[in-house]
Amino acid sequence: MKKPSLGLQVGLTILPIIVSLAITAILIIAAGADPRAVFEKVLEGAFRNSRSFANVLNFLIPLTLVSIGLVVTFTAGLWNIGVEGQMMMGAIFMTWGALNLTLPEPFQLIAQILIGMLGGGLWALLAGILKTRLGVHEIFGGVALNALANVLSIYLISGPWQPPEGGSVRSTVPFRPESLFTVIAPDFSVSLFALLIVLAALVIVWLALRGTRWGLQLKATGKNARSARLLGVPTTRSALSAFVVCGMLAGIAGTHRAITVYESLRPLASGGIGFLGLLVVLLAANRILLVPVITFLFAVIVGGSTRLKIALQLDSSLSGVLQETLVLMMLLFAGVRQRVLTRRDTSSTPEASPSTPAEAAHE
Numbered sequence: 001m002k003k004p005s006l007g008l009q010v011g012l013t014i015l016p017i018i019v020s021l022a023i024t025a026i027l028i029i030a031a032g033a034d035p036r037a038v039f040e041k042v043l044e045g046a047f048r049n050s051r052s053f054a055n056v057l058n059f060l061i062p063l064t065l066v067s068i069g070l071v072v073t074f075t076a077g078l079w080n081i082g083v084e085g086q087m088m089m090g091a092i093f094m095t096w097g098a099l100n101l102t103l104p105e106p107f108q109l110i111a112q113i114l115i116g117m118l119g120g121g122l123w124a125l126l127a128g129i130l131k132t133r134l135g136v137h138e139i140f141g142g143v144a145l146n147a148l149a150n151v152l153s154i155y156l157i158s159g160p161w162q163p164p165e166g167g168s169v170r171s172t173v174p175f176r177p178e179s180l181f182t183v184i185a186p187d188f189s190v191s192l193f194a195l196l197i198v199l200a201a202l203v204i205v206w207l208a209l210r211g212t213r214w215g216l217q218l219k220a221t222g223k224n225a226r227s228a229r230l231l232g233v234p235t236t237r238s239a240l241s242a243f244v245v246c247g248m249l250a251g252i253a254g255t256h257r258a259i260t261v262y263e264s265l266r267p268l269a270s271g272g273i274g275f276l277g278l279l280v281v282l283l284a285a286n287r288i289l290l291v292p293v294i295t296f297l298f299a300v301i302v303g304g305s306t307r308l309k310i311a312l313q314l315d316s317s318l319s320g321v322l323q324e325t326l327v328l329m330m331l332l333f334a335g336v337r338q339r340v341l342t343r344r345d346t347s348s349t350p351e352a353s354p355s356t357p358a359e360a361a362h363e
Contacts, residue, residue, distance in 0.1 A: 023325050032363050045304035050188045052303065055189045058260050059273075060292075060299040062087070062253035064198050066277035067284075067291045068205050069246030074286050075209060076242035077222035082127045082142025083250050084274035085149035086120040090251025091258040092153055093119025095172060095265040098179040099161065105178040112179060113197075113255055120251020121244045123149065128243035134235045161265070171264040180259055196254055198292075201249055206288050218242055245305035250274065278325045 016175040025035035046056050066083055073080040080086075094116035101111055126146055131181040162170045181191035219226035221238045229235045258269050276298060284290040 016333040017326065020326040020329040023329075024321060027321060041088050042301060042304035044165050045302040047304075050185070054188050054190045055097065056299045056303040057195070058256075058294075059302055060295050061191075061194050061198055061260075062257050063277060063280065063299060064292055064295045065201060065249045065253040065256070066274055067280040067295055068201050068288065069249035070277050070281045071284075071286055071288045071291065072205060072209070072218065073242045073246045074281050075215075075222050076218045076239050077086075077129070078239060078242060079139050079278075080124070080127070080142060080243065080246050081139045081278070082124065082145045083246065083277060084147035084270045084272070085142065086123045086127075086247040086250035087151055087257065087270035087274050088146075088149035088268075089123040090116040090120035090247075090254030091265055092149070092156065093251070094255040094258060095156075095161065095175075098175045098259075099172070103178075108178045109181065109193075113252060114260075116251040116255030117248040118251065120247040120249070120254060122247070124243040124247020125240065127247075128240040131243075132239055150268060151263065153226070153269070155269065157265060170265040171262060171358035174264050175259065180263060182257075186300070191256075191260070194260070197252060201252075202288065202292065205245075209288065214238075214241065279324070283327050283330050285330075 028035045028038050045052060047053055066087065070080060070083060094112045097112040097115040098108075101108060103111055123145060127138055127141050130141040131138045157170070157172055163171075163173050181194055183189040184192055209218065217228070217233050217235075218241075219232045219236045219237045220231070221242075225235045253273065254270060257271065257273070258265055261271075262269060280291060280294050280298065283294050
């Protein structure tokens with residue numbers, strides 16, 4: 001296939017962003033507001049002070065971890081819809097560690113993260129077993145496991161882990177200080193350790209997918225599982241490993257969410273980040289190095305949109321409109337790009353000689 005020009009590549013990347021912004025601006029005008037003021041308030045809400053920017057980063061961390069994990073399952077051709085439940089199970093397992101373990105301060109947090117990884121990985125493995133052993137599609141299995149994880153969290157919060165003052169479905173007791181991340185500064189409540197975990201996960205998964213036998217097996221499984229199986233690729237084992245890796249990263253994301261945002265376990269602590277991660281990976285077209293760029297953009301939009309209701313009397317769900325319009329436009333233009341490349345490739349191929357009757361019969 002003939003490689004497209006740099007101008008065409010840049011144009012097909014920038015144009016959907018411009019179109020999505022234009023569509024959002026039209027919707028804002030229809031709502032009776034000034035689009036320029038809306039975008040200014042979003043940026044102001046994300047960057048107006050260190051606390052606001054800390055909120056952006058604390059949303060970025062779990063979203064990036066989940067998205068990195070989803071790149072792995074997408075590479076294997078799997079729609080891991082159950083990533084929300086894997087985040088919740090990571091938070092639930094971590095909460096058990098926070099409530100029951102008493103270790104020296106550095107080891108307490110590390111143990112909680114590892115236990116959270118275990119919870120997310122086991123829940124993802126269950127989705128993988130349903131897929132590979134029982135033939136349950138990962139979308140249906142994932143939706144069911146998401147619901148079960150949420151129901152389990154409510155049962156634990158209102159039952160065995162209820163606060164001493166009595167039953168509650170709001171949250172468990174607050175975690176002890178040694179169970180929390182150490183933040184950079186009091187007015188900048190971001191954990192450097194958590195940021196390093198994100199960076200390490202990005203580099204390790206990128207290297208693993210790019211230059212290891214496991215990465216090649218995942219790609220072969222994702223491209224054509226039947227052909228890969230005929231070539232000796234252990235497709236079942238590859239699919240299960242992709243689920244587990246994604247689940248472990250989702251478990252860390254759920255752990256971070258519970259510790260940083262709530263400092264306790266609460267129902268629906270995942271906050272829809274798993275589903276947003278699916279949009280991120282679709283937008284990145286499975287290119288893992290684009291993931292942190294897109295997650296930062298989404299974190300700015302989500303973090304900054306809280307100012308819309310206060311300043312302009314607009315609902316913060318407008319940020320969701322912008323995100324989903326952006327994803328839709330990127331997917332549409334990805335199709336346009338594919339058609340353009342196909343036409344260029346066809347036009348550059350010499351015309352084939354007419355087939356003989358015998359060859360036509362075989363065709």
